[in-house]
Each structure stands twice: as C-alpha cells, then as structure tokens.
Amino acid sequence: MDAKRKKYLDARAKVLKAMAHPSRLFIIEELEKGERCVCELTEMIGADVSTVSKHLTVLKQAGIVTDDKRGNQVFYQLRVPCILNFFGCVESVLESQAQDHAASLAVGR
Amino acid sequence: MDAKRKKYLDARAKVLKAMAHPSRLFIIEELEKGERCVCELTEMIGADVSTVSKHLTVLKQAGIVTDDKRGNQVFYQLRVPCILNFFGCVESVLESQAQDHAASLAVGR
DNA sequence: TAAGTATTTGGCAATATGGCCAACAAGTAA
DNA sequence: TTACTTGTTGGCCATATTGCCAAATACTTA
Numbered sequence: 001m002d003a004k005r006k007k008y009l010d011a012r013a014k015v016l017k018a019m020a021h022p023s024r025l026f027i028i029e030e031l032e033k034g035e036r037c038v039c040e041l042t043e044m045i046g047a048d049v050s051t052v053s054k055h056l057t058v059l060k061q062a063g064i065v066t067d068d069k070r071g072n073q074v075f076y077q078l079r080v081p082c083i084l085n086f087f088g089c090v091e092s093v094l095e096s097q098a099q100d101h102a103a104s105l106a107v108g109r
Numbered sequence: 110m111d112a113k114r115k116k117y118l119d120a121r122a123k124v125l126k127a128m129a130h131p132s133r134l135f136i137i138e139e140l141e142k143g144e145r146c147v148c149e150l151t152e153m154i155g156a157d158v159s160t161v162s163k164h165l166t167v168l169k170q171a172g173i174v175t176d177d178k179r180g181n182q183v184f185y186q187l188r189v190p191c192i193l194n195f196f197g198c199v200e201s202v203l204e205s206q207a208q209d210h211a212a213s214l215a216v217g218r
Numbered sequence: 219t220a221a222g223t224a225t226t227t228g229g230c231a232a233t234a235t236g237g238c239c240a241a242c243a244a245g246t247a248a
Numbered sequence: 249t250t251a252c253t254t255g256t257t258g259g260c261c262a263t264a265t266t267g268c269c270a271a272a273t274a275c276t277t278a
Contacts (some may be wrong), residue, residue: 001135001152001154001155003276004136006131009129009131009132009134009135012131012134013128013129013130013131013134014254016125016128016129016134017126017129017130017274019122019125019129020122020125020126020129021119021122021130021235021236022115022119022121022122023118023236024122025118025121025125026110026114026118027276037254037255038254038255038256039253039254039255042255043193045110046110047236047237047238048237048238048239049254049255049256050237050238050239050240051236051237051238051245051254052255052258053255053257054236054237054256055236055253057256057257069244069255070243071246071254072244072245072246072253072254073195073253074254074255074256091210100110101231103251106256118253118261123235130265130266134241139244145238146224146225147225147226148223148224148225150226156267157267157268157269158224158225159225159226159227159267159269159270160266160268160270161225162225162226163226163227163266165225166226178225178275179276180224181223181224181225181275181276182224182225182274182275182277183224183225183226186270190233192277194254219274219278221276221277221278222267222275222276222277222278223274223275223277224273224274224275224276224278225270225272225273225275226250226271226273226274227258227270227271227272227273227275228269228270228271229268229269229270230267230268230269230273231267232265232266232267233264233265233266233267234263234264234265235262235263235264235265236261236262236263236264237260237261237262237263237278238259238260238261239258239260240258240259240261241256241257241258241259241276242255242256242257242259243252243254243255243256243257244253244254244255244256244260245252245253245255245260246251246252246254247250247251247252247253248249248250248251248252
C-alpha cells in the first residue's frame with residue numbers, strides 16, 4: 001500500500017470514526033431536521049453539557065458540522081446534506097444480520 | 110432519547126465503528142473486487158498476520174464480511190455489495206474540507 | 219508421523235476514547 | 249458591577265483499541 005493510498009484511507013477512516021458513536025449519530029440525525037443549539041442537543045441526549053460539547057468538537061473537526069454563535073448560544077448545523085443517505089448500506093448490513101439470526105433460530109442452532 | 114432509539118443508534122454506530130480504520134477500509138475496498146484470503150490481505154497491508162486477522166474478526170462480527178475456509182486458507186468476502194456506494198457522502202465531506210482550506214489560503218488566514 | 223503453511227488466539231504495552239466534575243470564558247440582564 | 253446562562257476546556261479515571269510477539273490450532277504434504 002503506497003503513501004497516497006494510505007492518506008486516502010486515513011482521511012476516510014477519520015470521517016467514519018467521527019460518526020461512529022451513538023450520541024454523534026443522534027446529533028447528525030437531529031441536525032438533518034435543522035440547526036440546534038448545544039443546550040437543545042444536551043437536553044435530548046441526557047448527558048453532561050461538557051460531554052455533548054466534546055462530541056460536537058469531534059464532528060466539527062471531521063468536517064461534518066459547522067457552528068454559529070449567536071448571542072449566548074452556539075448553533076450547530078450539518079455541513080453536508082447527504083450525510084444520512086449514507087445509511088442505506090448500514091441498514092442492509094443490519095438487515096442481513098437479522099436474517100441470519102432468524103435463520104439460525106429456525107435451524108435451532 | 111428512549112430505549113428503542115438508543116438501540117437503533119447503537120446498532121448503526123457499531124457498523125460504522127467497524128469500518129472506521131484505514132486497514133479495514135482497505136480490506137473492504139479490496140473485497141469489492143472479489144474474495145481474498147488472509148495471506149493476500151496481509152501481504153498488501155504489510156502488517157502482522159495476527160493484526161490483519163483481528164481486523165477481519167472485527168468486520169465479521171459487525172456483519173460486514175463472511176469467511177469461508179477452503180483447505181489451508183480462509184477466504185473473506187463482502188456480505189453486502191453496496192458497502193462502497195456508502196462513500197459518496199464521505200467524499201463530499203472531504204471535498205468541502207478541501208474547499209475551505211483553499212478558501213482560507215486565498216484569504217491569507 | 220513429522221514438518222511446513224495458514225490462521226486464530228492470548229497476552230501485553232502504548233495510546234485513544236468517553237464521560238464526569240470543576241474551572242474558565244463570553245454574553246445577557248438585573 | 250453582580251449574577252445568571254451557555255459553552256468550552258482541563259483533569260482525571262475507567263475502559264477500549266491497536267499492534268506486536270508467542271503459542272495454539274488446523275490442513276497439507278513429505
């Protein structure tokens with residue numbers, strides 16, 4: 001694997017890694033509906049504000065969201081609108097797992 | 110966030126997490142072309158066989174690949190053919206980052 | 219059976235992640 | 249100014265990840 005290929009893979013892995021956490025997926029899905037301030041997301045997630053803020057930093061550094069401070073609050077928004085189409089394939093993976101599980105139950109394994 | 114939503118997010122995060130590593134992305138891209146044995150992947154990645162084997166275990170447990178032992182060798186294949194379409198959006202994120210970077214250079218920031 | 223090849227597993231060390239609390243920064247309002 | 253609200257940052261701890269080596273397992277072939 002040459003250096004160019006490695007760089008390509010590193011960049012893509014970084015974006016996926018930023019998405020690969022339940023709270024961060026939640027944030028992404030929520031921002032699909034429109035911008036949200038940190039306090040709203042914190043309320044919905046039910047973790048400490050500092051925790052949510054750090055998740056948002058991860059998403060921002062990965063280039064997935066941008067922020068906009070207005071008065072007291074900071075509003076986050078999705079930077080790339082397609083981000084959720086992205087999940088069609090994750091669904092397929094999950095569905096095929098479910099099928100396997102059903103099949104193994106039927107066979108009695 | 111209710112229990113059902115949490116379960117949904119956990120399942121999707123798990124699949125993304127399994128993909129979020131350069132060597133595992135490499136494996137996924139390589140398997141798009143057809144099945145490969147562990148020794149071929151190891152050769153291409155240039156890490157220890159045991160390391161590659163563990164990456165494959167991660168992908169298998171996430172439901173992304175399946176394995177098939179034939180004789181001495183174990184061949185891995187993608188379980189879900191769409192897995193690479195999946196990357197259109199990652200590309201968008203990376204491109205928008207690149208644009209920002211170019212813009213900030215132009216402005217002299 | 220003995221030796222060789224392919225792969226997985228266990229163990230360990232280094233590093234990264236996630237989440238909480240406390241402290242700080244910035245804005246608003248009394 | 250003082251007090252309050254919203255967010256971010258630093259510190260700390262528990263846990264997870266990654267990667268290597270060594271050992272074990274499974275097949276094949278001499």
